[in-house]
Amino acid sequence: MEISYKLEEINKACDFVLNNSLNKLILFEGDLGLGKTTLIKNICRVLGSSDNISSPTFPILNIYKCKDEEIFHADLYRVDNISDLNELGFIEILDNDNWTFVEWPDKFKNIFKKNYTLLQLKEISKNERKIKIINHGF
Numbered sequence: 001m002e003i004s005y006k007l008e009e010i011n012k013a014c015d016f017v018l019n020n021s022l023n024k025l026i027l028f029e030g031d032l033g034l035g036k037t038t039l040i041k042n043i044c045r046v047l048g049s050s051d052n053i054s055s056p057t058f059p060i061l062n063i064y065k066c067k068d069e070e071i072f073h074a075d076l077y078r079v080d081n082i083s084d085l086n087e088l089g090f091i092e093i094l095d096n097d098n099w100t101f102v103e104w105p106d107k108f109k110n111i112f113k114k115n116y117t118l119l120q121l122k123e124i125s126k127n128e129r130k131i132k133i134i135n136h137g138f
Helices: 007-020 036-047 082-088 090-094 106-111
Strands: 002-006 025-029 061-066 069-075 100-103 116-125 128-136
Touching: 002 007, 007 036, 007 128, 025 036, 036 061, 036 069, 036 100, 036 116, 069 090, 082 090, 082 106
Parallel strands: 025 100, 025 116, 069 100
Antiparallel strands: 002 128, 061 069, 116 128
């Protein structure tokens, strides 16, 4: 299942993701600069968070408030080994039922042992992206 959207149609992309993801654990794949964080920021807004949503590249994990729960946003780009994730308590976070968005999951696909949704972002043009959704179940 996939959709194309122009950057100014980010809400169309958010609706597509939220309406077609079967899981609250969502992994984001795509090249640098394709708008993974921008998409996550807008999804968090749709879910009701008013926190300052930013890239967790350096802290690796950001936690946002959303109504009565938390949203977890991880960026694994700079993570080199599983022990770094263990120190953050990331593995335990994966066991919760909250929305969890993970950028750059490629190196650690074996840690995702529950149902998740994979979003593959591709550039169509400078102003247009394509999202493909793949729901994975165990």
